[in-house]
Amino acid sequence: MDYDTLIIGAGAAGMMCAAHAGGRVLVVDHARAPGEKIRISGGGRCNFTNMHCDANAFISENPHFAKSALARYTQWDFIALVEKHDIAWHEKTLGQLFCDVSAKEIVAMLRTLMQDAGVDLHLQTEVSHFEKSPDGFKATLTRDGRTQQITARNAVIATGGKSIPKMGASGFAYDIARQFGHPITELAPALVPFTFPEGRFAAISGVACPARIAADGPAFDEALLFTHRGLSGPAVLQASSYWTDGQAITVNLCPQTDLSSILKDKRRSDGKKALTTELAHHLPTRLVEHLNSEFDLSGRLGDLPDARIDALTAALSQWRLTPGGTEGYRTAEVTRGGIDTATLDSKTMQSKIAPGLFFIGEAVDVTGWLGGYNFQWAWSSAMAAARSLMADL
Template sequence: MTWDTIILGAGAAGMMCATQCGGRTLVIDHAKAAGEKIRISGGGRCNFTNMYGGPENFLSGNPHFCKSALSRYTQWDFIELVAAHGIAYHEKTLGQLFCDTSAKEIIAMLRDEMAKAGAELWLETSIINVGHDGTAYSVTVEASGKRQILTCTNLVLATGGKSIPKMGATGLAYDIARKFGLNVTDTRAGLVPFTFSDGRFKDISGVAHPVRATANGTQFDEAMLFTHRGLSGPAMLQISSYWQEGDPIRVNLFPNSDPFDELRTRRQDYGRRNLTTELATLLPTRLVDHLSKHMDLSGNLADQSDTRLRALCDDLKSWEMIPSGTEGYRTAEVTLGGIDTDCLSSKTMEAKTQSGLFVIGEAVDVTGWLGGFNFQWAWSSGWAAGQAISERS
């Protein structure tokens, strides 16, 4: 069977690309349903983009690579598409847009757009082999125990990264890319919780608090969540993308205030109260109890000199620790690294040395922050490749 374009992967990027390609387009995925990562994202409501997205919200070996696609298909373009399909949405925080009802509406929208474009979707279909004979690509697939060889002019790699293997994520795109001579940068889990081998936060699992988290010079002001295995919450997920094994992370428990002034004022009125009691008016009580096991928080407030109060507050604003590691790909929202951007055209997403081979979405060495940015990269890169393919037909 001959197709103009075959897209491997029916995720966000793959489906978006299929809406733009034109011609005879086939999308193939091993899953039972399209857009499974879309379905589970955002607690089932899909944080489908961010109103404040820009190139500065992405990590890559080449920070300029994402600019072309993001500028030509913006968050406002996708928001317009969502609105055109009558999908109600809202801003949750920091420009993050979520469906009011269900992430399934985004999947249905993309399926509808694919149908309008005449693209076909094959699910529960495994990719056995991919080749090129000098004129066309061949894709050997298997479904229901039967194998067949498909051919196409354009082949799009949209199978994502290694994140969440229980959903079927693999390094397939990397393997195919290497087969055609494309370089793949080192990959690791991103937007992922930290772990501590000593289980130091078990006693305060479930406690959350707004913090400023810093790793390797990059900081985020968001919530931190203590877990039985370590640290999670938006602040930790964000800095995990900048953290390397063995590096320290620094947590400021008072990102928007100075507890020294507050405690010194309270010392005048409530000097007979325990220091821990007064700290518990500024921090969660369970967190103060935990800190008291690792810091000297003994005595009444009146017993604390300015020097001691200042030293304590400095410690609370610069709490340094070294995680044992992260939860890894098992729970990571994204994969950092991937197919080297030096091998691709930033305008078309086509391989520079392999005509007709395109790479989009998470498979590329472009990773967004938490908050809808990775979906926007999927929409933008998928659109860019689809447009380039359409213009050739």
């Protein structure tokens, strides 16, 4: 037996698992460097977890599945690990935690942990064949033009989902899962911008404002950004995880403002003012100009009856838009759906079909909100598998 554990995938989940699994561990990845998604995340600062992380911030066909792993290795555990390695961090909005200096510090921390644990790391290595063997698992690896067969008692699949294929993302984890009889739930790009036909918002590309946006799920109060291709910004990315093709989304452009009362008050005190002039105090001017083509914003405040004000403010708070699609896996931060959790042990992430085989991270049907939740799932699911592997030594 060459190794106790073979881990395929040197991303966040794979490296975290390798660092804590114990025994003889080999990590393989086809990339030139480990942790590339970590490196580019958060604008190069890595939004590595969220202070408010709990199972309610995750989407899955089984909403209870993630609870065990998240409870047994929490955001506070990862924060303690970061602080132990002297990585300075700060909180942005909504509990999002970022490195003060660079995401590379998280990658370096994980590499150090792996080195201290004696983990072997083989980069630019392809897995061309993977199968069950009498004593565990057997894999055929190709590296520098040389082919090698290795065996391991246990195997962990940590190759992520299909998002950002230019970084090497693929459906490898799903192929392995199907090979061993694991169903795959419906896959879709998530945390991804919406697109609209015919450059609908091209004239106001770059305009941003606070908004409340919902698809078929909770409403999110964050920034909305209009782009040449459609809609982006944190509120849009969040809603996209709950969107299905052909479905309308609801946009509230004044989520924190009682615009109806404001317009009625201004009607009494400044009735000669144009409606568009007053709206420009509450929304970006270019957006107001665009909305004039969507809704009738003509006239002066003093000429507006209550019914028209109420109808207008209702339209601005319940603006229904139907995206033509999304920008797809090319820009999606994560993949929604994945390996059916009904076939995995929630405490260990081990397959119920093939003992010794584990699936962790984004490949599993657990998708977090924007803001560090998906990294926390990577850490938590990795530790669930690692503790099981350690106990099995």
